Each structure stands twice: as C-alpha cells, then as structure tokens.
Amino acid sequence: MSLDLKFTYTEKKDTRSGFGDGFLEAGRKNPNVVGLCADLIGSLKMGAFQKEFPERFFQTGIAEANMIGISAGLAIGGKIPFAGTFANFATGRVYDQIRQSVAYSNKNVKICASHAGLTLGEDGATHQILEDLGMMKMLPHMTVINPCDYNQTKAATLAIAEYEGPVYLRFGRPSWPIFTPADQKFEIGKAWKMIDGKDVSIFATGHMVWEANVAEAMLREEGISAEVINIHTIKPLDEEAILESVKKTGCAVSAEEHQINGGLGDAIAQTLARNNPAPLEYVGVNDSFGESGTPTALLEKYGLNAANIVKAAKKALSRK
Amino acid sequence: MEKQSIEQLQKICTQLRRDVLRMVHAVQSGHPGAPLGCAEFFVALYFDQLRHNPDFKMDGKGEDIFFLSNGHLSAGWYSVLARSGYFPVEELKTFRKINSRLQGHPATHEHLPGIRVASGSLGQGLSVALGAAQSKKLEKDDHLIYILMGDGELQEGQVWEAAMYAAHFGVDNLIATVDYNGQQIDGPTTEVMDLKNLKAKWEAFGWEVIETKKGNDLKSVLEGLEKAKSLTGKGKPVMNLLYTEMGYGVDFMVGTHKWHGSPPSDEQLANALGQLEETLGDY
Numbered sequence: 001m002s003l004d005l006k007f008t009y010t011e012k013k014d015t016r017s018g019f020g021d022g023f024l025e026a027g028r029k030n031p032n033v034v035g036l037c038a039d040l041i042g043s044l045k046m047g048a049f050q051k052e053f054p055e056r057f058f059q060t061g062i063a064e065a066n067m068i069g070i071s072a073g074l075a076i077g078g079k080i081p082f083a084g085t086f087a088n089f090a091t092g093r094v095y096d097q098i099r100q101s102v103a104y105s106n107k108n109v110k111i112c113a114s115h116a117g118l119t120l121g122e123d124g125a126t127h128q129i130l131e132d133l134g135m136m137k138m139l140p141h142m143t144v145i146n147p148c149d150y151n152q153t154k155a156a157t158l159a160i161a162e163y164e165g166p167v168y169l170r171f172g173r174p175s176w177p178i179f180t181p182a183d184q185k186f187e188i189g190k191a192w193k194m195i196d197g198k199d200v201s202i203f204a205t206g207h208m209v210w211e212a213n214v215a216e217a218m219l220r221e222e223g224i225s226a227e228v229i230n231i232h233t234i235k236p237l238d239e240e241a242i243l244e245s246v247k248k249t250g251c252a253v254s255a256e257e258h259q260i261n262g263g264l265g266d267a268i269a270q271t272l273a274r275n276n277p278a279p280l281e282y283v284g285v286n287d288s289f290g291e292s293g294t295p296t297a298l299l300e301k302y303g304l305n306a307a308n309i310v311k312a313a314k315k316a317l318s319r320k
Numbered sequence: 321m322e323k324q325s326i327e328q329l330q331k332i333c334t335q336l337r338r339d340v341l342r343m344v345h346a347v348q349s350g351h352p353g354a355p356l357g358c359a360e361f362f363v364a365l366y367f368d369q370l371r372h373n374p375d376f377k378m379d380g381k382g383e384d385i386f387f388l389s390n391g392h393l394s395a396g397w398y399s400v401l402a403r404s405g406y407f408p409v410e411e412l413k414t415f416r417k418i419n420s421r422l423q424g425h426p427a428t429h430e431h432l433p434g435i436r437v438a439s440g441s442l443g444q445g446l447s448v449a450l451g452a453a454q455s456k457k458l459e460k461d462d463h464l465i466y467i468l469m470g471d472g473e474l475q476e477g478q479v480w481e482a483a484m485y486a487a488h489f490g491v492d493n494l495i496a497t498v499d500y501n502g503q504q505i506d507g508p509t510t511e512v513m514d515l516k517n518l519k520a521k522w523e524a525f526g527w528e529v530i531e532t533k534k535g536n537d538l539k540s541v542l543e544g545l546e547k548a549k550s551l552t553g554k555g556k557p558v559m560n561l562l563y564t565e566m567g568y569g570v571d572f573m574v575g576t577h578k579w580h581g582s583p584p585s586d587e588q589l590a591n592a593l594g595q596l597e598e599t600l601g602d603y
C-alpha cells in the first residue's frame with residue numbers, strides 16, 4: 001500500500017550537488033565570489049567552479065584552520081569567500097578561528113559544510129558531526145542554514161551569496177528525494193509551511209523534512225492532521241511562524257539529523273517556553289555518537305525517520 | 321612472537337592486500353590505496369619490530385605502542401591486527417557495517433583490541449603519540465612509541481606544533497613514519513599543496529630523519545625500522561620518511577590518487593585478487 005504523499009519526487013540527488021551547482025551560478029553572477037577547499041573538491045562538488053574560475057579558487061590542502069583565516073582576509077578585501085569541507089572539519093576543527101576571525105569580526109564568509117550528520121554513512125562517527133548546528137547557532141552574528149533537498153540547497157547557496165554576513169550552510173552526502181520546486185525563492189530566516197494541519201506541528205530541518213512529509217501522510221491515514229514546517233534557517237529562527245502554528249495545533253515535534261542537545265528542537269523549546277509553553281517532542285540523536293553503516297540503517301537505529309516522527313507526534317498529542 | 325623469514329612475511333603482505341581489497345569491496349566504501357602501499361610497513365612492524373602483546377591492554381605498559389594517525393588506513397590496520405592475533409580474522413567481514421567493532425575509521429568506542437585512540441580527523445595523532453611517549457618516560461618504561469601519518473596529513477598545522485614540541489622535550493622514544501606516497505584526495509601532493517623538502521623541514525624542527533627509499537620492499541622497510549630504532553634514546557625524536565606507492569601490488573591501482581578512497585567493482589576485485597596469492601586463507 002503506497003502512501004498518499006503531499007510532496008512526491010521523481011529524482012533523487014545529493015544536497016551537496018545542489019551546493020556545487022548553486023556555487024557555480026553564484027560565481028557567474030558575481031565576480032567577487034571566490035572559493036576555497038581543503039582537499040575535498042570532488043566531495044564538495046566545487047570542481048566546476050574551480051574549472052571555470054581557476055584564478056578565483058584556492059586549494060588550501062588539508063589545512064582547515066588556515067582556510068578559515070584566509071577566507072576572513074579575502075572578505076576584508078571585498079571578496080565573498082565560500083569555504084568548503086566536511087561539516088566536522090568546518091566547525092569543531094576550526095571553532096576558534098570561526099569565532100574570532102569570522103563571527104566576532106563579522107566577516108562575509110560562507111562556511112560550506114558537507115557530509116553532515118549520520119547520513120555520511122560508512123566513514124563512521126569520527127566524520128559524522130551531530131553537534132555543528134548547536135556550535136554554529138551559539139555564535140553571535142552567525143546565520144545557520146540547513147536546506148532539505150537539492151533544489152533548496154541550490155537556492156540557499158544563491159541566496160547567501162547575496163546576503164552580507166557570516167553564514168554556516170549545512171548539507172549532506174546521500175542521494176535524497178528532490179521534492180521542492182526548482183524555481184523556489186529562498187528567504188533566509190523565513191520558515192516555509194509546506195503542509196497545513198491542525199493537530200500537531202512538525203518542525204523539520206535538512207534531510208528530516210522529507211521524513212516529515214512521509215510522516216504527515218502516515219498520520220493522516222490514522223486521522224491525525226499534521227502541519228509540516230520546513231525550518232531551513234535555524235538562525236535567525238522564524239519564531240513568528242512557529243508560534244502561529246503551535247497556537248493552532250497546541251503541540252509540536254522537532255526533527256533534525258543532529259544531537260537533541262543544542263539543536264533545532266532546543267531553539268524551538270526556548271521559543272515555546274517564553275511565549276506559549278506547549279508539549280514538544282524531539283526527534284534527533286539522543287546524546288550519543290554515531291557509527292558506521294548505511295544511511296538508512298543508521299537513521300533507523302538512531303530513531304531519525306518518518307516512523308519515529310509519527311511516534312513522537314502521537315506522544316505530543318497525548319500530552320496536550 | 322617468533323621471528324619470521326622474509327618469505328613468510330612477504331606472504332602476510334599478500335594476504336593483507338587481499339583482506340583490504342575484499343573488505344573495501346564488500347561494503348563499496350573505504351580506502352584501498354594507502355593500505356596497499358603500507359602493507360610492508362604494517363607487516364614489518366607487527367610481525368617483526370613491535371614488542372607487543374595481542375592480549376590487549378589499553379595502557380600498553382611494558383610494550384611498544386603503535387598509533388595510526390591517518391585513520392583512513394583502517395582496513396590495513398585491522399587486517400594486520402587480526403592476522404597477528406588481536407581479534408578473530410572472521411571479524412574482518414563486519415568492516416564498516418552497522419553494529420561492528422571495525423568502524424570506518426579506528427575507534428575505541430566499540431572496544432576493538434589494538435586501538436588506543438580514535439583517528440580519522442587528520443593531524444591529531446602525533447600529539448597523542450607524544451603524550452604516550454612522555455608517559456612511558458615518566459613510568460621509566462623503555463619501550464617505544466610508533467606512529468604512522470600520511471604525507472597529505474602533514475599539511476595540518478597541528479603536526480608542526482607537535483613536531484616542535486617533540487624536539488623541545490627531546491622525545492627520543494618515538495619513531496614517526498610518514499607514508500610518503502605523494503598522493504592525497506584531490507591529486508598529487510605537489511599539485512594540491514606542495515610539501516617541498518620534507519627531510520629538510522623535519523631536520524629544521526630538530527628531528528633525526530632517515531629515508532626509506534624503497535617502502536614497498538620488505539627488506540628495506542625492515543632495515544629502515546632497525547635503523548630508526550638504533551637512533552632512539554639519543555635525545556631527538558626520529559622520523560622515518562617511507563617512500564611508498566599508493567595502490568602497490570595491483571597493476572591498475574598503483575601510483576594514483578584515484579584509488580585513495582574508491583572501492584573496486586566486482587570485476588576489478590577479481591582482477592586484483594588474481595595478482596595477489598592467497599597465502600594465509602581469506603577470512
């Protein structure tokens with residue numbers, strides 16, 4: 001029996017390719033856009049830009065701290081640096097460099113972080129960062145974006161090129177359904193209500209937005225009406241959209257490929273606690289590291305799929 | 321462990337290469353290139369040089385300790401650990417699968433015998449190895465610390481912080497080896513970020529440097545490690561620049577970064593295994 005999905009797909013693609021394609025287009029639009037990468041050009045899909053604009057691209061070798069500092073310097077000269085590496089090495093590895101030279105100094109640097117979360121798969125926990133959203137959203141001045149599919153990642157990449165200020169853009173490795181339109185307008189900081197509902201609000205980010213879409217159909221079959229909101233921008237958080245939705249539904253679920261500690265759910269909890277304390281259930285990694293495995297097996301083992309969103313939604317409903 | 325002849329050790333190298341290829345092929349992920357190039361090093365170390373006890377203890381007191389800083393060589397390390405008795409050879413088939421002790425990159429989290437610290441994020445191993453070496457000195461334990469790093473890995477600044485520290489504190493109970501294969505993910509190191517004169521760099525940092533020019537020749541590797549050992553205890557840390565070829569042992573894999581992190585197809589595996597005699601029995 002197939003589900004009656006509100007959003008369907010015909011093609012799957014990795015979000016990192018959305019980044020790569022958006023980056024190339026941003027480079028064509030604006031000669032100030034420059035690129036840096038620390039020996040992962042192929043993985044980050046930055047090769048097409050490098051080929052077309054070799055003089056605007058800097059291979060730094062395996063030296064992420066240096067790459068962040070150089071990016072800050074390029075920004076001082078009026079360039080718009082896109083610095084790319086795996087999410088783990090783009091955050092934890094270089095936190096102080098980002099904090100001092102980029103965030104505190106308010107430099108127009110775009111930190112482009114691929115292979116985030118469990119869906120990196122077989123490389124295992126050393127590479128599967130689940131704390132990056134937390135670290136980045138704690139930094140003053142930093143904008144934090146985690147788009148949900150190829151199209152949204154491409155749109156977000158183009159949008160951040162036009163935005164002035166430090167940005168953390170998070171995307172991933174696996175092939176994933178493309179279920180949002182190619183011509184979407186990406187508004188930084190503006191949540192997107194994808195599905196209207198009245199019983200429970202599901203706030204999802206990144207790959208989990210697709211799972212929320214599936215969960216909505218599963219809940220609907222059981223007579224539960226879920227509202228699905230795509231929180232592509234985690235900071236600044238669209239508090240208005242969150243409060244408006246929860247005012248209607250009275251309870252919520254957050255879903256993210258990240259630690260529950262310090263992630264999107266925590267940000268939503270803060271908003272609700274201050275304005276409208278309502279039951280909130282978290283779908284995320286519960287204070288543990290990941291491990292090697294296929295993306296699907298890992299999402300199942302760590303409780304990050306549609307079935308778990310359904311479970312959490314029912315629990316939130318029961319607490320109303 | 322009883323000393324083995326070069327012929328016997330050579331047989332283990334062939335088997336290690338088979339293990340690596342079969343492991344990476346089975347999950348269609350992982351890194352075959354560098355472990356193939358480091359087979360002679362791994363075997364020379366674990367079956368000849370290291371004074372170690374496969375009955376694993378985390379603190380490594382009273383034995384030599386090896387650290388793998390370039391953690392993506394995990395398939396090679398797991399093979400040599402299993403083949404030298406740290407855990408059942410059978411377990412190699414769980415490599416990179418869910419619920420396995422054989423993580424994509426080495427981890428202590430799942431308690432695999434032989435591993436003392438996680439690696440995978442590059443550039444961190446030398447610092448850890450230095451701490452372990454100093455711990456041995458404090459304990460008056462005269463065993464050695466060995467560590468392997470990648471040449472691309474040397475682009476990380478932390479390596480040079482550690483290099484400076486090692487000479488400053490005269491950490492002379494440590495032998496570091498660099499897998500000098502001239503390759504990394506995006507291409508040859510000369511094109512990605514040129515390491516220039518590595519020997520001069522390490523010497524300038526106050527290290528005793530030896531070069532093992534034939535890193536895929538077992539006899540040379542053994543001689544190099546013997547030489548390195550003879551240089552310990554003289555006030556300086558010891559660096560062994562090991563010239564290897566990425567993908568060594570398989571004709572279509574040798575000498576290119578393309579096999580850094582790509583698994584062979586069914587056909588390529590069959591071709592590769594045809595070039596490597598099964599000597600100890602596949603897992």
Ligand SMILES: Cc1ncc(C[n+]2csc(CCOP(=O)(O)OP(=O)(O)O)c2C)c(N)n1
Pocket residue numbers: 038039040062089093353354390392440441442443469470471472473474499501503504505566580
């Ligand atoms: C801090 C960090 N940055 C980037 C990576 C991704 N990465 C894994 S292996 C590798 C290349 C390493 O080059 P080298 O040390 O020469 O190893 P080889 O390619 O010879 O196996 C890179 C960039 C990483 N694992 N850690």
Ligand SMILES: [Mg+2]
Pocket residue numbers: 470471472499500501502503504
């Ligand atoms: Mg190398």
